[in-house]
Amino acid sequence: MNYQVICFGEVLFDILDNALKPGGAPFNVAYHLKQAGISSFLISSVGNDAHGKELLGILKIWGLDTKGVDINAIYRTGAAIVKQGTDNQPEYELVYPVAWDYIPWKEEYASLIGQAGAFVFGSLSSRNSPSYDTLKECLKHSSLNVFDINIRPPHFDRHILEELLQQTHVLKLNNTELTLLNEWYGNKDNIEKEQITTIRQRFDIDEVIVTKGEDGASYYGDGIELHQKAIKVKVADTVGSGDAFLAGFLSKRLNTSFSIEECLTEGIRKGAYVASQYGACPSYDGYTEIQESSLGC
DSSP, X not given: OOOSEEEESOOEEEEETTEEEEEOHHHHHHHHHHHTTOOEEEEEEEESSHHHHHHHHHHHHTTOBOTTEEEESSSOOEEEEEEEOGGGOEEEEEOSSOGGGGOOOOTHHHHHHHHSSEEEEESGGGSSHHHHHHHHHHHTTOSSEEEEOOOOTTSOOHHHHHHHHTTOSEEEEEHHHHHHHHHHTTOOOOOHHHHHHHHHHHXXXXXXXXXXXXXXXXXXXXXXXXXXXXXXXXXXXXXXXXXXXXXXXXXXXXXXXXXXXXHHHHXXXXXXXXXXXXXXSOOSTTHHHHHTSOXXX
């Protein structure tokens, strides 16, 4: 089977208000792509334990392929304790080490990645050498690298992030992550456009998307700069809303008949919907209301 998107990295249980919710950015993106009718293949690892079996069962129920999810006999399934941080943003305490720190490379991945329309990855999967080595091997075969930078202190290394940025075609980051990169690269300009220009030129990145929560999102590409307002919703929690945004954006971006504005709009719709629900992968039963909402440009 040819998959439109390959998602690489962590799968885990988010522990939110003492409840277990399936999560991990690649897991979430794959789920939301499925809701948009986009086929995806998830490369990850879970433990040979009850939580691992439960996650695999959820993937199957949701109609997602599990062949790329390795079962690790030594390390347990990942978990993240989620707390509400500043600016209504979630903070994550990530258990280490866990199964997704040891994602193995398999030769059959080469052709799957080579035939896919996009390869989605984040920085968390680089926190341990075995998974990072596999990620580097994956990147040798991909043609559209989508980096959801997803910085989670202390689980990142500046040198490794720079290596990944050098191989990035589409970069997604939030305001906090943009501020951090701006500090590293000495751009004292507070104008977002100038900050993005510095990053794009330094790493030769084609497209950059900045998500801003209730302030919407912005897109920067060759000759294109777009700013889209957010949809006002009653926020339940924001866990996974960025992943839903990326899935929504890509669901249109992979089809060249859609404009960048339409891609950005779909990302904002999906992100807003997930923020209005509990957990990163809610049912889409109420999504029609978001689709019918008006958006300002």
